[in-house]
Amino acid sequence: MRCDIISIFPEYLEPLKLSLPGQAQRKGLLDVAVHDLRDFSHDRHRTVDDTPYGGGAGMVMKPQPWWEALEHVRTLGDGTPTLIVPGPGGEVLTQRLARELADEDWLIFACGRYEGIDERVYEAAADVMPVRVISLGDYVLNGGEVAVLAMIEAAARLLPGFMGNAESLVEESHEDGLLEYPVYTKPATWQGREVPPVLLSGDHGKVAAWRHQQRLERTAARRPDLLHASSALTPGGVDDRWGGARIAKATPADVGDLLTCTHACWLREGILNDTLTIPAQHETVESLTASLHEWDTYVLRHDGRFIGSVRGKLVDDTWHIGRLMVVPDLHGRGLGGALLEFIQEVAPSDATRFELFTGTGSEHNLKLYKKAGFRGVVQPNGTTVVFTKRRRGR
Template structure:
């Protein structure tokens, strides 16, 4: 691969004789040529700039000088040719752009100075080569040389053979994984009171890989959340998705990328979407033989817009909503009793069956939209709900929360057991005009 670097300070590029790039040049993997722009001038002062048209501060680099230099460089190359122009107003240089450039045959880097290069240069050569105006970041340098070196390093190391261990290209920041790199460690194991995380010295390579993956997710969420939102969902396994849920991102089924999510108390503005969500999800909790008429009657009485408005207006009802991608994806309804009493006595509360020293709270509804099941959303929503109920009953040493779920709904029972609930009894629950056999489960709100 050939690089032609054109600058008024070509000696700046002597640094490219060092390290991996220098070795790659020696081995013929990279062909780098530094040119002095002033070699194409004809006046005694070797002038490359002039005053800006229309007035203004500084000087602008002349297109006629640049044209002769670029023409010479283009004649020396062939195949796919790219003219790269560093400029603060260019497209940010990304790993994806570098990967694309690594497939070019020749990259010419025109290093501007002063107020930049006459805009006609980029305009003219767009018809002869690919023109790539790029920026290293939202700041201004004195010239394009540092950006040129960065481009050669970032693109050159992607050429096969330049980096000895190709696997390191996969694991590093901005790689195909789309994440920042995890923290790295080496000997000594203890340094100035700081130790290497024990998982890395345990000999359990699977655990070490998982730890590194989780730390990469941590770093990316903290430092570059826009990268999380751009992750290809197809590259995320089940553990990735559950860990992302703990960091505030969900990956619903068939979604191309993770979604930013939050769990919060429901508000009046959520009611229309909550009603629609309840209508979609409640039938999934009912036994297959239950009639649509009974399901519709229950929804109309307990999950209508009027019902949700009443829940939100009553301080004894605790309504919590999971928002993902800007819309409700799950919700819970819980009923707090008066003082040290029992909530849901008429619904089969297991008072006297469970040991408690505080109120018996009813967790009446826990529903998550189908696309979000298995993503970690249910556990997140449950944890947030239990935390709210714990806070609401903090005056008591051992409050307990209970719920009822259809006896045939193994999926729900499994989820509740994972959340710390245990079966304590059974009940008959009326849905419309039909009796429903439920398992009653309970757990202390505070688990030691």
């Protein structure tokens, strides 16, 4: 991923040479270049700001230096970059948005100062490249540099090969919509405080259950706005907690929503795996209606809106799991993991193992299934990974 940063304080971006971002640059995973906006001014004072039209306090950054800087940077790489402008009026940086940034090949970051950048720069830039205004939160900073540091680190750490231990990515706060569980290390007793006994038990199942419960409790206490119906799905029934979302068996009346979401979700899967042969991409009303007799299909709704689905089918002793999907605008809320857990819990008593599959290009799915305890094997075709898992206690 290439990142070009334009700022009047280039030295502010020096921390990107440190720690993991610095290592990523040395390994060739991340290419960062910082450009001084004042190099594109044309007076002896290197002026980049002026008084605002209409009056008011503060100064506004002039369009000429910005446009020349952007035009120069655009000549330095191949393809079309995306311009990122930090600003309190933009979309809020979330883990989902960080993943979107990590998927970009080339980003240009414009670090504004004073009262902001002349609006015409945004308009002109939008004619030649995508423009996104992104905010760290509902507060004001002196300039965009701090925000850019946060955005690049949040996105770059998701690049393949960035983290020394990729496992750490799937268990962190916000990665699936919940905060991280508390962590402990040696000694087991410190200043009279004990490590929770379950962490010393050696029982991995109990440890996993404890950690999940801690995540729910910590999120409820510190960030209740993050809690979603995903934290309260009830096997075989419905649940009105956490916003009133309900999960229930699908009926023919759900087929329209199922079809729309299926096509939306598997279009993305097809792009990720460079294929148009995924069966889900070719579903019809008739085929989905017929599938309700073959699969146990569940739909999740919130205030009547369809937000997700999953299905299962018993073949011999194997519970086949499929069509796990969440509407695109709710990705990153933990719904996918909760639906995966739910469909395992409602498996018939005859099921002794679970099985599902995904494409080798579907990195988010691969992480989700691995985190849920499934073991994957790449098939001979090289494009499909089949995941299996023994049912606990069977």
